[in-house]
Amino acid sequence: MKAMSLRLRLILVILPPLLVVSVLLGIWRIDVAQRTTEELFDRSLLAAGLAIARDVAISEGDALSPSTRRFISDAGGGEVFYHVTGPGGIYVTGYAYPPRPDRRLPRDIPNYYMADYRGEPMRVLRMFETRTIDNLTGETVVTIWQRVSDRQAFARDLALRAAALIGGLMIALALVIWFGVNLGLRPLNDLQQAIRQRSPDDLASIRRPVPKEVRGVVFTLNRLLGQVRDSIAAHQAFISDAAHQLRNPASALLALAETLPDVSDPDQRRRHEAELIQAARASARLAEQLLSLERLRYDRNKPPERFDLNPRIEQICRRIGPVALARDLDFSMSTVDQPLIVTGDAVLIGEAITNLVENALRHGGSDMTAISVRASVQDDAAVIEVQDDGIGIPPELVETAFRRFSQLRNGEGSGLGLAIVEQVARKHGGMVRMVPTGQGTCMRLTFPLAQVH
Incomplete structure (x- = not known):
């Protein structure tokens, strides 16, 4: 209409x-x-x-x-x-x-x-x-x-x-009103013409003098233009960072794949195949994390669902547990007897918990001996703690650890794990923080429990 x-x-x-x-x-x-x-x-x-x-x-x-x-x-x-x-x-x-x-x-x-x-x-x-x-x-x-x-x-x-x-x-009054309305709307027509002449790349704020009654609309439009400008800048930065991060795994995969046909020794060939599989897994994991970031930014129309965190935690630990045990680590998990019902995106929340456990495995260091995953209830909130006894994170570097594509030490990983955890927590009204501990690192992730109707 x-x-x-x-x-x-x-x-x-x-x-x-x-x-x-x-x-x-x-x-x-x-x-x-x-x-x-x-x-x-x-x-x-x-x-x-x-x-x-x-x-x-x-x-x-x-x-x-x-x-x-x-x-x-x-x-x-x-x-x-x-x-x-x-x-x-x-x-x-x-x-x-x-x-x-x-x-x-x-x-x-x-x-x-x-x-x-x-x-x-x-x-x-x-x-x-x-x-x-x-x-x-x-x-x-x-x-x-x-x-x-x-x-x-x-x-x-x-x-x-x-x-x-x-x-x-x-x-006579109708004619006066007609021409008066046209004259009064002239600033709006001028504003429309000025906006129409802009190029698609021009997202600068509108600075034309407008009547007092239209200033609120222009202010809102300028704010929207600023949000679009910031969103485009963030998206461009994300694409640039993602391209940079994907280039290294892709280059490693290509190098391993090119050298594999020339390897004739069975033992050496098996090692190359293992390295190729590991590089492929790292690339797939990086792609999954990048997709998770995109879902956090743009997938806002998906209706939230109510689910129990306990089965989700058990499923994640059951998948990652064999990897920890293969490294001769003491891997433990504890949940609560009552259901931990939360509301939100089950895939994203599972991704956040997975990132915390994988970060402990990847960055705990060679002297790490144990990883524990604990679930509890505190003040109408579901709490998930992932603790290890590894080398830990210095307090002055905690903020850097949560920054996208940042790494505290050279090694494996993309620098997206904790950034995704923080955004998932914020999206669901929760929070993530590092809890001081005697040795190693303890990350605490909280989500508000769903209201019982």
């Missing part, structure tokens, strides 16, 4: 609320227009009624003045009808048969009501006053009315003008 552009997202966030506000404003303006029209037209009717009453009183019922007639004809923009009766209900002037109210009206105030006149709805004003006409004193009734359709047309005209004004403002 294609993601919505940021420009469209901003416009959709800004414009719909404005449209809702404009609709509500339009409804309010229509209501205001209607109420304003009613008020203006009612006031026009009242003014016309007062003018008619004044003229009737001045002329004593004869006629309306020309100014009053012009006012009535122009009032409110529509036709105005009127009817006047004098004392005793005698007809004075105006149209015949005015619209009658459907209720009794009070005499002391002007009265507005709705009625039909010749089939059309009308707004009617009726006023009662005491006047003297032709020596007759009594109640004078002035009735004035106007078509409701004229009022509605006027109100509609006001509403349309307001709607046109609001629509024009919305169109």
Whole structure:
């Protein structure tokens, strides 16, 4: 599914609320227009009624003045009808048969009501006053009315003008928002263009000035670029070191294989074959360790498994034990009665334990007489200790011993054993350290025990 552009997202966030506000404003303006029209037209009717009453009183019922007639004809923009009766209900002037109210009206105030006149709805004003006409004193009734359709047309005209004004403002505002969003997104477009022009080898940090809202994204991207840069550098260093380490065993294998056909003496041939097999095993072991390092770096999607360490330790010691016994070493193993359930990669943890035992065999020295492998439980952690009585590791060289491709003494090995052990322990939330002992070396590897649900 294609993601919505940021420009469209901003416009959709800004414009719909404005449209809702404009609709509500339009409804309010229509209501205001209607109420304003009613008020203006009612006031026009009242003014016309007062003018008619004044003229009737001045002329004593004869006629309306020309100014009053012009006012009535122009009032409110529509036709105005009127009817006047004098004392005793005698007809004075105006149209015949005015619209009658459907209720009794009070005499002391002007009265507005709705009625039909010749089939059309009308707004009617009726006023009662005491006047003297032709020596007759009594109640004078002035009735004035106007078509409701004229009022509605006027109100509609006001509403349309307001709607046109609001629509024009919305169109202008939409254009301002569109160009404003484009202008506001210009730094992002410039940043995109700058990143696009980079070569694949350019992993330097982005140092362009960007808006405050985007600095977090740029900071995160720079951090990611730094991680990628460090990862590539580490990977290149690993490939270089691995190529260097594999070159020596490969050269030894090739030299032994080339000289083997020329050896005719059976005893010497057997020695060469044994050396060739030993070199092949060393090369295979180095390849296994290099693959273990790669798994530690990149195999992060494999789901962890729960397993018991005791059978794994027994399996490793059973495989390596004959090699130790062949060298006339006292090789011992002890486990605990309870299961040592841990969570993680069983292959990698087994590789770490194997490396500790093989390091003791390989680097213990010619005076070493015993190797022991012990498993125990301490503070909710599984502990594996591999101890020998060989030449040991000086405390000041412990850090060097755990460094990749480093060797404390010239001899066998690739310098990867303890480095792999340390990374496996860290990957599984454990640790490895050298424990001080009277003679030889004691390596302690710990893993947290799995939680029992």
